[in-house]
Amino acid sequence: MKKIGILCGGYSSEYEISIKSATTILTNFPKEYDSFLIFVEKDKWIAQYQNKNIAFDPWTLSFSNDDKIIKLDAGIIYIHGNPGENGKIQALFEMNQVPCINSGSLASALSFDKWYCNQFLKSFNIQVAKSILLNNKETINEDKIVEELGLPCFVKPSDSGSSYGISKVKTKDELKPALNKAFNEGKTVVIESFLKGTEVTCGVYQTSNGIHTLPITEIVSENDFFDFEAKYMGKSEEIIPARISEEEAQKVENLTKKIYSLLNLKSVARIDFMLVNNEPYVIEVNTTPGFSPASIVPRMLKHKNLTISDFWNEIIKYEINH
Numbered sequence: 001m002k003k004i005g006i007l008c009g010g011y012s013s014e015y016e017i018s019i020k021s022a023t024t025i026l027t028n029f030p031k032e033y034d035s036f037l038i039f040v041e042k043d044k045w046i047a048q049y050q051n052k053n054i055a056f057d058p059w060t061l062s063f064s065n066d067d068k069i070i071k072l073d074a075g076i077i078y079i080h081g082n083p084g085e086n087g088k089i090q091a092l093f094e095m096n097q098v099p100c101i102n103s104g105s106l107a108s109a110l111s112f113d114k115w116y117c118n119q120f121l122k123s124f125n126i127q128v129a130k131s132i133l134l135n136n137k138e139t140i141n142e143d144k145i146v147e148e149l150g151l152p153c154f155v156k157p158s159d160s161g162s163s164y165g166i167s168k169v170k171t172k173d174e175l176k177p178a179l180n181k182a183f184n185e186g187k188t189v190v191i192e193s194f195l196k197g198t199e200v201t202c203g204v205y206q207t208s209n210g211i212h213t214l215p216i217t218e219i220v221s222e223n224d225f226f227d228f229e230a231k232y233m234g235k236s237e238e239i240i241p242a243r244i245s246e247e248e249a250q251k252v253e254n255l256t257k258k259i260y261s262l263l264n265l266k267s268v269a270r271i272d273f274m275l276v277n278n279e280p281y282v283i284e285v286n287t288t289p290g291f292s293p294a295s296i297v298p299r300m301l302k303h304k305n306l307t308i309s310d311f312w313n314e315i316i317k318y319e320i321n322h
Contacts, residue, residue, distance in 0.1 A: 001034040002073040004101075004316070005047065005061075007089060009040040012081025013164040013185070021291035022078040024298065028308035030316065040079060040089070058089075061096050074099040074320055076267075078288055081160060085288045086112040101319045103265045103287045111263050111285040115158040115190040118282060124262060126255065127281045129192040129274075133158060136183050142175050149193040155179055157186035168194075195283075197276035200242045202256040203289065203300045205268040207314040211260055213253045214300035218242035219272075238296055240303045244275060252280050259285060267315050270297060 006029075008022030009015055022037055029035040038056055039046045045056040047063045049070075056063045062071040075093055077084040077100065084090075087108030093100040102108065111117050118128040130149060134140065145153070155178040157165040165185030167178035182189040199221075203214030218239040242249070256271050263285065270289035273280040289297050301311055 001032065002320075003034045003036075003070060004029075005036060005038040005056075005072045005075045007038045007040055007075055007077045007079060007084060010079035010081055010084050011042055012079075012160065014080035017290060017292065018078060018080045018084075021080070021288075021295065022076075024291050024293055024295075024308070025076065025078060025312065028312070030309055030313040032313075033316070038075075040084070058092060061093065061098050072098055074101055074316075076101045078291065080288055080290070086159070099320050101267050101316055103263070103267065103269065107264045107266070108287050111265070111269075111287050113159050113188075114156055114284060115188065117263075117285055118190075121259060121262070121282055124258075126259065127279060129154075129195050129281060129283070131190050131192045134179070134189045134191065136187055136189075140176070140179060142172050145175060145191055146172050149191060152194045154192045154194065155182050156190050156192065157182045158188040158190040160186035195274040195276050195281050197274045197281075198242070198244060199272070199274055199283070200244065200252060200280075201270055201272045201296060202252050203268065203270050203297045204256050204260045204265075205311070205315055206260070206266065207318045211257045213256050214297065215240050215303045216242040216244070216249055216252055217296055217300060218244070238299065240299060245278070248275055248278055248280075251278075255280050255282075266319060268297060268311075 006022045006026055008018045010018055026035055026037055037048045045058050047054045047056040049065060054063045054065060062069055077089050079085060087105035090100050090102055090108050091105035094105055110120060115133045122128050132145060152168055152170045155167045155169055165182040167181055169175050169178050179189060199219045200216050201219060202216050205212055219236055221236040252273055259271055260269060265287060270286045272283040274283055291297060298308060301308060
C-alpha cells in the first residue's frame with residue numbers, strides 16, 4: 001500500500017482549522033492507501049502512525065517505525081497559511097522527488113500572495129479590484145490611499161492566509177488600526193477598492209477526465225464581509241447553488257477553469273469572485289480550501305452527490321500517475 005501523509009498544522013493563526021480539514025480528509029480517505037496525519041510545527045514534525053506519535057524528518061520525508069525507515073510515497077499538504085499554502089513544503093517534496101497531491105511550489109506561492117496573484121491574473125485581462133501594495137517599512141499616506149481607492153475599502157495581509165487580519169475600512173480614521181492589524185499577520189499588505197455585488201465561490205479540481213467545477217456557492221455574510229467568524233463560526237449563509245443567472249454561472253465556471261490552468265494549479269482549489277453588473281471579479285484564489293465538515297467544498301461535493309472518498313480517489317489517481 002502506498003503511504004500517503006496528510007500534512008497539517010503549520011505556523012499561521014489557522015493551525016486548528018488545518019487540523020480539522022486534514023482530519024476530515026483522513027477519515028474519508030480511500031482505503032487502498034496507508035494514510036496518516038503529519039503535524040507540522042516550528043520545532044518538530046510528528047507522524048501519527050499506527051496509534052503512535054513518531055518524530056518525522058522533513059528533510060528526507062521519512063520516519064522510523066519499529067527500526068524500519070518509512071518514506072512517504074506521496075503527500076497531501078493541507079496547511080492553511082505558512083509553510084504549506086505558500087509553497088514552502090511543496091518545494092521540499094519537489095527536491096526529494098516525492099509526489100505532492102497539491103499545486104506545486106511556484107503555483108502555491110503565486111496564488112497565496114493576494115497582490116502578486118491578482119496582478120498576474122490582471123495581465124490576462126481578468127478583472128480584479130483596484131489595489132495598492134504596502135510593506136511594513138513604508139510611510140503611509142492615508143489621503144492618497146483614500147483618493148485612489150475611495151471608501152469603503154478592504155485592508156488585507158497580502159502574504160498571509162485568508163481569514164485573519166482583514167478589515168473593511170469605512171472612514172480614513174480606521175485605516176491606521178486596520179493596517180496595524182494586517183501587518184501583525186504578514187510583512188506586506190494590500191488595500192483593495194470596494195466591489196459592490198454578489199459574492200460567489202467556485203470549487204475546481206482535475207482528474208484524468210479534465211478540469212471540473214463544483215456547484216457555485218453564494219456567500220451571504222452576517223458580518224460586514226466573509227471574515228473568520230463568517231467562515232468558521234456560522235456567521236454566514238452559503239447558498240448552493242448560487243442565486244445567479246445561467247449566463248453568470250457560465251462566466252464564473254469558465255473563468256474558474258481558465259484561472260486553474262493559467263496558474264498551473266493541481267488537486268482541489270476554490271476561487272472567490274464578486275459579481276459586479278453580471279461580470280465576475282476575482283477576489284482570491286485558495287489552493288488549500290477549508291475541508292472541515294462545515295466547510296464549503298465538502299458541502300459542494302454533497303450537493304453534487306459525490307462522496308469525499310471518491311473525490312480524493314479520482315484526484316490521487318490522476319496526480320500520482322500524471
